[in-house]
Amino acid sequence: MMVLMNREATEEMIQAVIERLRSSGRDVKRHESRLRTCLEAAVQGDELNEKEFLSMDGVVDVIKQSSPFKLVACKAGQEKTIVDVDGVRIGGEEVIIMAGPCSVESKEQIDHLAKMVAANGAKLLRGGAFKPRTSPYSFQGLGEKGLRILRDAADAHGLKVISELMSIGQIEMLQEYAHIIQIGTRNMANYDLLKSLAKIKTPVLLKRGMGATISEWLLAAEYLLAGGNPNVILCERGIRTFDSAKDMILDLSAIPIVGRMSHLPIIADPSHGTGFRQYVTPMSRAAIAAGADGLLVEVHHQPEKALSDGPQALLLDQFTNMMSQCRKIAEAIGRFIAEPNEKE
Amino acid sequence: MMVLMNREATEEMIQAVIERLRSSGRDVKRHESRLRTCLEAAVQGDELNEKEFLSMDGVVDVIKQSSPFKLVACKAGQEKTIVDVDGVRIGGEEVIIMAGPCSVESKEQIDHLAKMVAANGAKLLRGGAFKPRTSPYSFQGLGEKGLRILRDAADAHGLKVISELMSIGQIEMLQEYAHIIQIGTRNMANYDLLKSLAKIKTPVLLKRGMGATISEWLLAAEYLLAGGNPNVILCERGIRTFDSAKDMILDLSAIPIVGRMSHLPIIADPSHGTGFRQYVTPMSRAAIAAGADGLLVEVHHQPEKALSDGPQALLLDQFTNMMSQCRKIAEAIGRFIAEPNEKE
Amino acid sequence: MMVLMNREATEEMIQAVIERLRSSGRDVKRHESRLRTCLEAAVQGDELNEKEFLSMDGVVDVIKQSSPFKLVACKAGQEKTIVDVDGVRIGGEEVIIMAGPCSVESKEQIDHLAKMVAANGAKLLRGGAFKPRTSPYSFQGLGEKGLRILRDAADAHGLKVISELMSIGQIEMLQEYAHIIQIGTRNMANYDLLKSLAKIKTPVLLKRGMGATISEWLLAAEYLLAGGNPNVILCERGIRTFDSAKDMILDLSAIPIVGRMSHLPIIADPSHGTGFRQYVTPMSRAAIAAGADGLLVEVHHQPEKALSDGPQALLLDQFTNMMSQCRKIAEAIGRFIAEPNEKE
Amino acid sequence: MMVLMNREATEEMIQAVIERLRSSGRDVKRHESRLRTCLEAAVQGDELNEKEFLSMDGVVDVIKQSSPFKLVACKAGQEKTIVDVDGVRIGGEEVIIMAGPCSVESKEQIDHLAKMVAANGAKLLRGGAFKPRTSPYSFQGLGEKGLRILRDAADAHGLKVISELMSIGQIEMLQEYAHIIQIGTRNMANYDLLKSLAKIKTPVLLKRGMGATISEWLLAAEYLLAGGNPNVILCERGIRTFDSAKDMILDLSAIPIVGRMSHLPIIADPSHGTGFRQYVTPMSRAAIAAGADGLLVEVHHQPEKALSDGPQALLLDQFTNMMSQCRKIAEAIGRFIAEPNEKE
16 A cells, blocks of 8 residues: 655644554555655555545545456456356356346246256256335245246256346255355345355356446455355346436446456346347347356246236347347357257 | 227227236226227226337327335325434434444444544434445455444434345345334335335445446335335435436435325435535535435444545534534424533 | 415405406406416416416416427427438438547547547547636647547548537538537537527537536427527437446436427437446446437547546447447337447 | 655666656656665656656656646635526525526527526526437537527526537637537547637536546646636536446446535536436535535426436426435535525
8 A cells, every 4th residue: 555645744644644644553655755655555455445535634545556356357367267067167268148037927938938948958047936026016026936836947958047146045945945145236245145155166157236336346356266166157237327218227337347357247138238038149249259257148928927027028039039149249259158059 | 997989980999908908907988089099998007008008009098097116205184204213213304414433443433433423413324334335346345343333423422323225135134233224226226125124124225336227226215115114214315317426316206206206204315416515515504405314324433444435425524513503494494403411 | 387376375466466467468267166276378488487476376387388499399290300421311210420539639540449439330430629618727639730640530431520619710620521510518508609609500519517417407408499500410418327436427327208298219328327437338338228319439449548528438449349239239129329330 | 746666776776767858858866775766857747658667677656746637626715606597596505506408499498497596596597409429310409599598598597507519610609699608528638629619718517428527627728727717516417337238337436536626616417427317306416415516407297298307307296305315415414405486
């Protein structure tokens, strides 16, 4: 940490800063120039609070030397992390598609969708059994019954399962049924939940908070890594914007930015990120072109009857078409999406 | 709910909408005009999904007749709710000040601050024992020991205690020490936590999510009321903005807007809402002038040594001065703040 | 326009609304239902103000029947507009690349870049001669001298010219040198300027205001079309966001949204939209994958010496590489980018 | 300017930065520490581009020593500027109220409102003769005729006139009729217009762009001061936010922030800042409590017939009531608003 003090700073002010820096137990170096006094100490990350120095007399700026991202950040020469989900590798050359309905509604629905999703080359089946609904009066999910339906259908079609978890008490149950545990946008900064998930090894898909900066999101991932769970997949799903015509704005620039800042894989959710099915296919193509390692997409065979988020779910033939277009985009950038499975 | 269909809608499209509306078990009325077909059913709140209709062929708009806010909304003739916190009434004529440090750091710190806070007319002592820190490496709070320090100091000076809760497992402990349980901005949409707090009667201060709309915030409060806890106080604490010079923008317009939409009391947190102590006093005055029922303010006797959020805490004499200015503002709008307590 | 009134509305309130609707000279139809009175008049666009009715007693909602977008909106069966820029067709199957430096700095710079830009398949040469700089002390551009340098270099290499205009007084000069007149983000809502440009036929590239909604942007284009200039190209260039790590967020979802709302061609500016060259190539690929009709890209042979916006300009070999990648993406979606020109 | 380079920077990288710094004609000092090489040159404001250095190899940060705000910034010991508007002093102890309709619609309307506005203690009459309407089909104002109506009514009641200007060609006309020329939110960054207004001495009220940061706004004011017009009044009028329930969010924290950064007076526009009259009074009180030097408020005797922005205009008795409440708030912070004028 370097603390820069202006030329009007008195010796007393300078000594106050030196003393405070020394409270970290580190030596302080002092550089003098015509315009500044620069005080430097080899302080680690959050040992000392940057803002605190900014409030001291005579201080004009503070330079932090070390990133707050200890484990999520790319180290020199470090390879990109590939998260292995029971054989499905996320973060490698293959672009992984996760698809299914917003909510698990019935066995018939899931069986039908699982077959179709697998036939098109997707590798994971998505579906919510616990739903974080903005209104307490909205459909709240089928719970464990829904998870069992999801897992049975996935097993029958060679798919893995991703499903959302809402509280610490559900961890054990989710581990039993899901190959990836999803943390939704509303729980991204639920740090007690993250600490609990850090103690297991099941892969976690961490969605970005809709009002969260990229830094805050990476620090939420840091909670997982620091606590012992290295299997983290990031998911951009749209952030708040001032344009009320849109629910959200899918921040595709987060993909290359995270790609430079972190070794973790990152995927996109164009369904929640756009809110309307007519925009899902172009934004899916764009996400892959921007470098996403996968997609999380909603599909439904009867979206007008869906118990949640119907208007953003792709219809079956739209999904097939989207997969075909995305396959070409993946190839254009030297990656691939699994071919349709004729047997299904 | 009224579904408006355009003049190009075929009879088939219209029948599809009628059928879907009927699935709610209600009668459907049909109005024809030169420009529109208007279909109407007495559907309640979330029985049917507005967006679903928007995705049907021929539909141009949907009018919802009933608000999603059943319990938080003002009913005709309904009086404003006053939350009684062990004798301190929030939402009445008196503007209630809650003050103290960001984190509980030591017994000496809290004793010193409690005495000073009480002497200036504040009614509640604030202080965090569990801290939701963006980085896993930041100071995470003293836990139960901190709560005991806080309660002892509050009792000694005739104050009530407000402190933040982070997970379901802490509810029992918080109930023992705190008169108001605070839900922080990161947990506003942690619905499982809200459902648990709805089962107790301890007053809850619900901070607005930093990326939450006013509607989403009121629906989070609806979770508490619908579950059985009527003692909810709202707290505006700053929302995301594009101006990077500021951490947040304190949305004071939320105060009169919530005042019209809901009967619940609302207070402001000018410390987190501005991020710097130099703006706390003018924004405290402004919050009260806008109609806030109280303030949640950080104060510290040695902010340069604070383990969290030092730069936004008022110094002791700044706090005294702020209280004196706010007292005059409260009087200018026909309310009052308790007089300084000479005995302290 | 339909005005919906609640069941508590008195006959007097209803008559007040009817009278106001009649002031437009149109007949008013009245529909009654159990829950609402619905008043309807065939009012055009802005003849009456929606908000005005919302402020009248008893009114709960107003439905506008006609879009404010008369000329920019897609009519049924209408084909997409192709803007012909002296033989370069924007909005067709070909994805058009416009490239060059942020500012025209010298003849040597422009000659060098024009040759390279043409050799890689770009069709227009960009470069600012009048610069809208946030600070009055920043480099403000070479003026007419810069335009002449730009045009001479473009002519020598078979390119067309796009350059920014800042005030009404510059229109004649820009028409002489530029094939497309660019309106920057800060002037999107400078309506007097738009009205003047509506009187000429030179194609106008209208950048989105950094704080403008898509509706406001389309209405700014409506000023041009309504005034008589049909040759309008829209350009998404990044909007304000709360994440201070980024200057802007390039809103790629605007591409499919505008594609459904309007027949006008739309391109993207990934240079201003990201602010850093390392993100320009992935976001260029993504923009084309999302359906953009072209790109406006900054390139510089010595960005570290650029008088403006150096860090976002691609280096020469990065530009060649970007063009090659984008060519593959265009092909993946059934479009194309002109091949590199070996002769250059 | 200080350029900080990391410990991996090679001597070649360091020399490249030194050379570039020297291109400003200044000496470069070099500080070495265990963690950094720090290069320093006494570069002024925008002589060199900060971002350019950030793009050079080995550079980790750049510290700018001088503010870009040369004339708008507070100098040590500098007093706050008071803008004298033909005897009405803005920025002093008196809080100045400017009121009137959004648009000038008729002589009767303005005469009626001028009388009422003056009677309540306001000092300026507002009213638009040229209107920047988002849609080209909306009412565009009465032009010079409107200005004459406004001035005549103002003169008759001892008021000064404030009115909006939209293009360079209107400057002379505005100077003839208006005591303050208003620059609206859409023209804040219309730099050619600002440069022209900098050449006259008529006071300018510069509204904040709805998507502009505080820094960008102060730099727009810098264009006026740098060009020779010291009579600048800033006006906060609401900025973009993600909450679609509101048109805008009135950023009252801008008042104390600008108060610390600049010597210029600052007022608030609670009418555009809230969009609905029911929020105008509480936000007016709050603006004054936060330290605003004045208000710009819309009032109308028949808002339901207003040709623009009717729902945000106060009714006459609401205005009287607002003035009375604001007067008490001004007194509570040691300022004052002129008493109602019995003679009117």
